[in-house]
Amino acid sequence: MPFALFIAVALSAAFTAAMRRHALAHSMVDVPNERSSHANPTPRGGGVALVLVFSALSTLLAPWLGWSATALMAMLGGGAVVAGIGYLDDHGDVAARWRLMAHFVAAFVALSALAAHGGLPTVPLGSWILDLGVFGYLFAALFIVWLLNLYNFMDGIDGLAGVELVTVSGGAALLLFWQGAPISASWLLLLAACGLGFLVWNWPPAKIFMGDAGSGFLGFVLAVFALWTGGEGGIGVWAWGILLGVFLVDATWTLIRRVSLGQRFYEAHRIHAYQYASREFGAHKPVTLGVAAINIGWLLPWAALATWFPGLGGLFLVIAWAPLVFLCWWFKAGVPESA
Template sequence: MIYIILLLISFLLTYFIKNYMIKKSFVASVNERSSHTVPTPHGGGIALAITWFIGLIYLYFIGEISSNLFYALLFGAFISIVSFFDDIYELSPKLRLMVQALVAIGGLYFLGGFDTLTFGIFDISNPIFTNIFAFFMIIWFINLYNFLDGINGYAGSQAVFLALAGFVLFSGNHFLVLAVAVLGFLYWNWNKAKIFMGDVGSTLLGYNIAIFTIYYANQEATNFWIWIILFGVYWFDATLTLVRRKLNKEKLSQAHKKHAYQRLTQSGWSHYKVTNYSIGLNLVLFSIVYFVGNIFVAFILALIVLVLSMKFVDNKKAFE
C-alpha cells in the first residue's frame, strides 16, 4: 500500500510542479547543448526527491533499512537542495563541486568508508586508496548522471531499471521506494516530455547509485562490479566521451552534444527510440549479471557489449 501512496505523491507533485513552473516561467531554455527544441519546465526532480525521502524515512521508522545506509542516502538531501538552487540561479561550478565533495565525504562517513576494491586476482584494502577512489567515484557518478540527463525518459528509465535490478539482486525495499518515486515523475517525462528532471533530480540519482555501489561492495567485494555492469550504459558513455574530448584537445567545461544518446538523436532517432534502445541494452547487461556466474567474466562480456554498442552509435553519427 505504501508504494501506491508514494507513486501517487510523486505523480501529483510532478503535476503541480509542472503547472507552477509554467506559471512562473521557469522553463529550460534551448541552447547548444539541448536535445529538445521547445522550452519546457524543469524541476520535476523536486517531486522525485521529496517522494524518495518520505519513503526512505518511512522505511527507517519501520526498521526495513540499515541505519548506515539510511543516513548515507539521507545525506543526499544536501545535493538535492543545492542543485535545486542551481537549477534556478545557476550557481558557480566551484560551489557545486565543493558541495559534491562534502556530500561525498558525508556519504562515505556514514557508510564507514569503502573497504575493499577487488580485481579477482588481487584486492586493494588500503583504506587511504579505497576511500580516495570512492570519494572521486561518488563525485563522478553525480556529474555523469547529470551529463546523461538530456532527452525524454532517459534518466528516469535508467533509474527505474537500476532500482528494479537492485531489488531483484539484493532485495532491499529502498529500491522499490526509488522505483515508484521515479515512476511518478516519469509519466510526465516519457516520450513527449511535459517537464524535465533538472539537476535536483539527476544529481541525487547519481549520488544514490554511488552509495548503493559502495554499500553493497562492503557486504561482498564483488558486488562492486555488479553495480558497475548495471550502470554501464551511463558510465561508459560519459567516461569515453570525456576521454575522446580530451584527446581532441577540447575545453572540457564547454557545452557539447557528443554523448552517444545525443549523437543518436542527431542521426534522426527520436527520443523515444533512443530511450527504448537504452532500456534494451540495460536488459542485456542485467542478463549478463544474472546468468554469468563469474562476475569478472560477466564484466568482460558487458564491456564487449558496450564497446559494440558504441561502435554502432559511431556508425550512425561519427564522433567529431
C-alpha cells in the first residue's frame, strides 16, 4: 500500500501539470473579476487530473485491496456523472437546473448501490438508535447533493479544497484503522494521496485551480464515503459531520445568512467566512494553513470521541462546531461587503 500511495501522489502531480499545460494552450484561464479571491489570471480544470488518477487507481487496486464492485459503482459511477457535468460547466455555462438534475442522478446511483450493500447507517442518539427507513434515503440524497455543491462553493482560495480533502480523508482513514476497518481506510488514504499530488500545483500561490469537475467529484465521493463507512465498525455520521465541519458550517451559515438578508442565493459571491478571512489577512496561505490546523488539532479529536462514544456524537458535534459558528459570525459570513 505505501508504494501505491507514492504512485498516487506522483501521478496526480504529473497529470495536474499536464492539465495546466492543456489549460494554458486552450485559454482555459480564470480572469479575476469583482467576485474573485485571486489577483492574477490562473489556469483552471486541474481537478480533472485528480478525478482520473483516483478513479483509475481505485479500479486497478480494487481486487488487490478487497474493494467491492458495489462500492466502486457507488463512488465512481455517480462520481463520473458529477465530474462530467462539472467538466462541461468548466468549458461553458451549464444551466443550474441541468447541473442539479445530474447531481440527483449521481446521488441515486450511489444510494442504489448502498441499498444493495446493506442500507444506510443508523444515527445514535444517547441510548437510542434512530433508523430513518425510507425517509433516510431522501435525507441522504439531499446530503450528497449539498456536500458536492458546497465543496464547489468552498473552493475559492488557493489550496483550501485540497487541504480539506487531505486532512478529512486522512483523519477518517486514521479513525477507520483504529476501528479495525483497513479496507475503507486504505481507500481514503488513496484519495488523500491524490489530493497531495494536486496540492503540489494548487498550493498558494496556486498555479492551477481545481474547477467544478474536481470539486464536485470530491464533495460527492466524501459524502458517499460518509454514508458507506457509517455503519457498524465504521466511524458514524456524527464523526463525519465533525470532520467536515469547516466546509459544512461556513457554506451552510453563509447560505442561510444570504437568504435571510434577501440576497439571490444562486448568484456568485465572495462573502464566505474563509473569503473574508483571506482578505483580512491579505493572503490565502494563512487561511488554508488555519483550516488544516483546525481539522487536525480541533475537529479530529472530537471526531475520535464521537467514534468511541457514538451515543454522545451529537453533543460532540455541537461542541466541535461552536467555534466554527463563532468564526462565521466574526467574519460576517453571508453579509454583503458593502454592509
